[in-house]
Amino acid sequence: MEQANVEKELSSYIGRILRNHFGRGPGTVFVTVADPFITVYFTNFLSPTERSLLHSEQAELVEKIRDRLMDSLSAEIVGYLESKVEIDILDFYYDWNLTTKTGMFVAVSKVFDPAVSAHSFDNQTAFHKEIERISLAAEKVPGLVNSYLVNPRTLVVIRDNILVNIEKEIIAHGGHEMLRIAKRSLEKRLFGTRLPQLEKLLNAKVLDILIDWNFGRDSSSALFILEPIA
Incomplete structure (x- = not known):
């Protein structure tokens, strides 16, 4: 199947599964298949119930509900992606921006080699230094930072070895849910x-930044949605 058709089919599937499990589907779903990544960015994703909770200043509750739904949905989504794109997925990340009503999924293939970048761009080394500065303000300088411009509007940033000891201890004591919510807020700020x-550095306006972590593998994926400057 041609890539455009695969991406269209994945877009329809993501819209359908979100609608079935969250009570409302996204307005638009953008899918990019660019080895070793599958990126999904969706817009206008907020149910009436969630909107009511946000008006009551209960954003944290909305995040907890969504995260728990994703705990059960992630395996199903990964299985579908693997069957359609014919890859084995190593990591699957997700995140939301409740203010802009957007969200993302990033799937990383098992053949992913962080030392090899087929999606480089100008100022990439300086951009990585900036990512290191931001990471240091939140926790520590990552052991490794890599970035991949999978299309002119979609940039994936992978960081490895980013957790500090206190975070690892919180995870060991079952506090991963609260840690994820806290890190989302801190890092996005x-x-x-x-x-x-x-x-x-990117020569582009950054429209959205979505971030997630694989605490077990001590890694993180950030998705930047860009508007290139002509």
Whole structure:
């Protein structure tokens, strides 16, 4: 099957499964298959119940409900992606931006080699240094930072070895849910303070940043949605 048709089929599936399990599907789903990644970005994703909770300042509850639903859905989504794209998936990440009503999935193939980048871009080394500064403000400098411009509007950033000892201890004591919510808030706020520097290096306006972690493998994926500057 041609890549465009695969991406269209994956888009329809993601919209359908989100609608079936969350009570409302996204407005638009953008899928990119670019070895070794499958990226999914969706918009206008917020149910009436969630909107009511947000108006009551219960954003954390919305995140907890979504995360628990994804605990049961992730394996199903991964299985479908593997069958359609014919890859074995190593990591699967997800995140939401409740304010902009957007969300993302990032799947990483098992053949992923972080030392090899087929999706490089100008100022990439300087961009990695900026990511290291932001990471240090949140926890520590990652053991490894890599980035991949999978299309002109979609940038994937992978960080490895980012957890500090206290975070590992929290995870060991079953606190991964609260840690994920706290890290989302902290890192997005820190990325926001460095947007001018990031946009200058990327030569693009950053429309959205979504972040997730695989605590078991001590890795993270961030998805940047870009608007290139002509």
